[in-house]
Amino acid sequence: MSRMRVLAAMSGGVDSAVAAARAVDAGHDVTGVHLALSRSPASDRVGARGCCTLEDARDARRAADVLGIPFYVWDLAERFETEVIDEFVADYSAGRTPNPCVRCNERIKFAAVLEKALALGFDAVVTGHHARLDEDGTLRRSVDPAKDQSYVLGTLRPEQLAAARFPLGDSTKAQVREEAARRGLAVADKPDSHDICFVASGDTGAWLRERLGPRPGPVVDAETGETLGEHDGAYAFTVGQRRGLGLGRPAPDGRPRYVLEISPATSTVTVGPSSALDMRSLVAERMVWPHDGPVSCTAQVRAHGGVVPAVVTARGDELDVRLAEPVRGTAAGQAVVFYDGDRVLGGGRIRSLAA
Amino acid sequence: MRGRVRAVVPRPGGAPEWQLPSTDVTYLDHAATTPMRPEAVAAFTAVLTDAGNASSLHAGGRRARRIVEESRESLAEVLGARPSDLIFTAGGTESDNLAIKGLYWSRRAADPRRRRILVSAVEHPAVLDTASWLARRQGAVLETLPVDETGLVAPEVLRAAVESDPASVALVSVMWANSEVGTIQPVAELARVAHARDIPFHTDAVQAFGQIETSFAASEADALTISAHKIGGPVGVGALLVRRGVEVEPLAHGGGQERDVRSGTLNTPGVAAFAAAAAAVTAELPAERVRLASLRDDLVRRVLAEVPGATLNGAAPGAGRLPGNAHLTFPGCEGDSLLMLLDAHGVECSTGSACSAGVARPSHVLLAMGAGEAHARGSLRFSLGHGSSAADVDALVAVIGPVVARASRAGELAGLSAG
Numbered sequence: 001m002s003r004m005r006v007l008a009a010m011s012g013g014v015d016s017a018v019a020a021a022r023a024v025d026a027g028h029d030v031t032g033v034h035l036a037l038s039r040s041p042a043s044d045r046v047g048a049r050g051c052c053t054l055e056d057a058r059d060a061r062r063a064a065d066v067l068g069i070p071f072y073v074w075d076l077a078e079r080f081e082t083e084v085i086d087e088f089v090a091d092y093s094a095g096r097t098p099n100p101c102v103r104c105n106e107r108i109k110f111a112a113v114l115e116k117a118l119a120l121g122f123d124a125v126v127t128g129h130h131a132r133l134d135e136d137g138t139l140r141r142s143v144d145p146a147k148d149q150s151y152v153l154g155t156l157r158p159e160q161l162a163a164a165r166f167p168l169g170d171s172t173k174a175q176v177r178e179e180a181a182r183r184g185l186a187v188a189d190k191p192d193s194h195d196i197c198f199v200a201s202g203d204t205g206a207w208l209r210e211r212l213g214p215r216p217g218p219v220v221d222a223e224t225g226e227t228l229g230e231h232d233g234a235y236a237f238t239v240g241q242r243r244g245l246g247l248g249r250p251a252p253d254g255r256p257r258y259v260l261e262i263s264p265a266t267s268t269v270t271v272g273p274s275s276a277l278d279m280r281s282l283v284a285e286r287m288v289w290p291h292d293g294p295v296s297c298t299a300q301v302r303a304h305g306g307v308v309p310a311v312v313t314a315r316g317d318e319l320d321v322r323l324a325e326p327v328r329g330t331a332a333g334q335a336v337v338f339y340d341g342d343r344v345l346g347g348g349r350i351r352s353l354a355a
Numbered sequence: 356m357r358g359r360v361r362a363v364v365p366r367p368g369g370a371p372e373w374q375l376p377s378t379d380v381t382y383l384d385h386a387a388t389t390p391m392r393p394e395a396v397a398a399f400t401a402v403l404t405d406a407g408n409a410s411s412l413h414a415g416g417r418r419a420r421r422i423v424e425e426s427r428e429s430l431a432e433v434l435g436a437r438p439s440d441l442i443f444t445a446g447g448t449e450s451d452n453l454a455i456k457g458l459y460w461s462r463r464a465a466d467p468r469r470r471r472i473l474v475s476a477v478e479h480p481a482v483l484d485t486a487s488w489l490a491r492r493q494g495a496v497l498e499t500l501p502v503d504e505t506g507l508v509a510p511e512v513l514r515a516a517v518e519s520d521p522a523s524v525a526l527v528s529v530m531w532a533n534s535e536v537g538t539i540q541p542v543a544e545l546a547r548v549a550h551a552r553d554i555p556f557h558t559d560a561v562q563a564f565g566q567i568e569t570s571f572a573a574s575e576a577d578a579l580t581i582s583a584h585k586i587g588g589p590v591g592v593g594a595l596l597v598r599r600g601v602e603v604e605p606l607a608h609g610g611g612q613e614r615d616v617r618s619g620t621l622n623t624p625g626v627a628a629f630a631a632a633a634a635a636v637t638a639e640l641p642a643e644r645v646r647l648a649s650l651r652d653d654l655v656r657r658v659l660a661e662v663p664g665a666t667l668n669g670a671a672p673g674a675g676r677l678p679g680n681a682h683l684t685f686p687g688c689e690g691d692s693l694l695m696l697l698d699a700h701g702v703e704c705s706t707g708s709a710c711s712a713g714v715a716r717p718s719h720v721l722l723a724m725g726a727g728e729a730h731a732r733g734s735l736r737f738s739l740g741h742g743s744s745a746a747d748v749d750a751l752v753a754v755i756g757p758v759v760a761r762a763s764r765a766g767e768l769a770g771l772s773a774g
C-alpha cells in the first residue's frame with residue numbers, strides 16, 4: 001500500500017488503538033478521531049463500558065498520544081440519536097429486535113464519518129473491527145472466530161467498504177492485547193464492550209420502558225389461545241426468551257414456554273413450546289446482494305451464532321431464504337449475513353421468519 | 356513562528372525522552388496561553404531551588420517573603436494598584452471564583468436580600484459557571500446582561516438591571532476584554548453604574564492585562580482578576596485585586612496567608628515569574644500594541660481576500676478591540692474541521708470552546724451576540740502575542756483558502772450551506 005492519509009476511528013478500546021498503531025507502522029499519515037455519540041458525555045458509566053463515555057474519550061486520546069498522532073473528537077451525537085437511537089426505539093415499538101451496532105456501522109461509522117473524512121481529504125478510514133477486507137473488496141471473517149465481526153459489517157455496500165481498512169483481521173484478540181501491551185498502550189487489558197453502548201444501565205427493557213412508557217398487554221398461549229398473564233410492555237421481550245415471562249404457573253405439560261411472537265399493535269406476547277421456535281425460512285429486506293439466481297451458501301442470523309446451510313434467491317428488493325436446518329433465537333429486525341466459507345456474500349435485515 | 360519543545364514525561368525507571376519540536380509551527384493561539392518570557396523563566400528558575408516558605412521566620416523564609424513582597428509591589432505598580440490590593444491565587448479561574456463567591460457570600464451575609472448576581476452573557480466559564488452554581492446551590496439569582504452584536508454591554512443595560520431592584524443586587528461582574536472576540540468593555544462606566552447603588556463591581560481582566568493598558572485605579576472596579584500564563588508567566592499563578600474596604604469571604608481556609616482571604620503556602624517562584632513577566636509586558640506594551648494591531652489588521656484583510664464569504668466577528672479593529680484578536684466566521688464550514696485541517700498544516704488556532712470530552716460546542720459568546728448556531732460553529736479565533744510575526748500571517752494566508760474549500764465540502768454533507 002502506498003502512503004495514504006488515514007482517519008483512525010478510536011473508541012478508547014484496545015482494538016481501535018492497535019488498528020491505528022498498525023496504520024502508523026504501515027507508513028500512513030494517521031489522524032485519530034473519537035466519535036462522541038452521547039449528548040451528555042459527562043455520564044461516566046459504572047462497571048460496563050461502551051463508546052460514549054468521558055473515560056473512553058480520555059483513553060482514546062492517551063492512545064493517540066502514545067502513537068504520536070493528532071487526535072480530535074467529532075461530535076456525532078445528533079446523527080447518532082436520529083439514525084441509531086430513535087430507530088432502535090421505533091424498531092422495538094414495531095415489534096422488531098434491532099441490532100444497533102449494524103445500524104451504527106451502516107449510518108454512522110461507514111457513512112457520516114466516512115463521508116466527512118473523504119470530504120476532508122482522507123483516503124481511508126481505519127477501524128478496529130475483527131474482519132478481513134481483501135484488496136478486491138471481499139469481506140472475510142477474522143482469523144479469530146470468537147471475535148469475528150464480519151456479521152455487523154455484512155450489510156455494508158461495496159462503496160462503503162471501498163474506503164474502509166480493518167488492520168486486525170489477521171490477528172486473534174489475544175494477539176491484539178499482547179501487541180497493545182508491547183506498544184505501551186494502557187488500554188491493553190481494558191475489558192471488551194458487549195452491551196448496547198447507549199443503554200448505560202445494560203437493562204434494555206427498563207431503558208425502553210422509560211422512553212415508550214407502559215404498554216400493558218396479555219401473554220397468550222399459542223396453542224390454547226388462553227391468556228396466561230399480563231405484561232407492561234411487549235418491547236421488553238425478545239423472541240426466544242424463556243426467563244422473566246412472569247407466568248405464575250407452568251404449562252400443563254410441564255415444558256418451559258418461550259416467546260414466539262410479539263404483536264405491538266395489540267401489545268400481545270405469544271408464548272409456546274421450544275419446538276415452535278424453529279424457523280426454516282425467512283425474508284430479508286434492505287439487502288446488499290450482488291448475485292443472480294439461487295445461491296447456495298451459509299447464513300448467520302445472530303451476532304454470536306453459528307451458520308446454517310441456506311439457499312438465497314433475490315425477488316425484487318427482497319431475499320427469499322430457505323434454511324436447510326431450523327434456526328432459533330432470531331427475530332425480525334436482526335441482520336442476516338451470507339457466507340461462502342469465510343467470505344461474506346451479502347446480507348440484509350430480517351423482515352419475517354416462517355416455520 | 357515558534358519552534359516548541361515537547362517534553363515527554365519519563366516513564367518510571369525510564370530515561371527522560373525529548374521530542375524535537377516540529378520546526379514550523381504557526382502559533383496563533385496566544386489567548387489560550389502564551390509562551391513564557393525569558394525574563395519570567397529566569398526569575399522562576401532562580402527562585403525554584405531556593406528553599407524557604409514565605410511564612411517561615413528564618414533567613415530562608417525571609418528571603419522568600421521578600422521575593423513575594425517585591426513581586427507584589429512590582430505587580431501593583433504596573434497595575435495601578437496598592438500592593439495590599441493583591442491576593443495571589445493559583446490562576447484566573449481561582450481568582451474569578453474567589454471574586455464571585457467571596458463577594459456574594461459577604462454581601463449576602465450583610466443583607467440577606469442581596470441575591471442577584473449580574474454578569475454579562477459573554478463571560479468566561481470561570482465567572483458564568485461560578486455564578487450559576489451559586490444560583491443552583493446557594494440561593495442566588497443569576498441574571499445575564501445581554502450584549503449587542505459586537506459583544507458589548509451597554510451601561511444603560513446594566514443600569515436598567517440594577518435599577519429594577521437595587522437593594523437585591525449582590526454584585527456585578529463584567530469582563531474587561533472578551534476572551535473569544537476581544538471586545539473591550541467600558542469597565543469604568545459600568546463600575547460607576549454599580550457604585551451609584553453601592554454595589555461591588557468585579558472585572559475579569561485576564562485577556563486585557565498585557566494587551567491594553569489596565570489600571571486598577573482607572574477601572575474603578577472593586578475587584579479584578581489576572582492570570583500569569585496569559586502574559587508570559589507560568590501557568591497556575593494569578594491574582595485577585597481587591598480594593599481596601601471590600602469584603603471577600605475566603606474559599607480556602609488554613610494558614611491565613613494573603614490577608615486571611617487565601618490560605619496556602621505562597622508560590623514564590625510562580626509569583627516572582629509573574630512579576631517579571633508583567634514588568635516585561637508592560638515595558639513593551641505601547642509599541643507591542645501598535646505592532647500587534649497592524650499584524651492583526653493584515654491577517655484579517657488577507658484572510659478575507661482569500662475567503663470572500665468570511666466575516667469578522669466582534670468590534671471593529673481599533674480602540675474597542677484587543678490588538679491581537681481576530682475572530683472570523685467561515686460560512687458553510689464547521690470550526691472543528693477548519694481547526695483540524697489548519698493543525699495538519701502546522702497552524703494552531705482555536706474554536707470557541709470544547710466540553711471536557713473534547714467536543715466542540717458553538718460559542719456561547721457568539722450566540723449571545725445574536726449569531727445563529729451554524730455561524731457560531733463555523734468560527735475560529737486567531738490570537739497574536741509576543742513572538743508573532745508577519746511570517747505567521749503569511750503561513751496562515753498560504754493555506755486558508757484550500758482549507759476552507761475542503762472544510763466547506765465536509766460542511767455540505769453536514770447540511771451547512773455557505774451564505
Ligand SMILES: Cc1ncc(COP(=O)(O)O)c(C=O)c1O
Binds near residue numbers: 449481
Ligand atoms: C477571560 C478569562 N478568564 C479566566 C481564565 C482562566 O484563567 P486560568 O487559566 O489562569 O485559570 C481565562 C483563560 O482561559 C480567560 O481567558
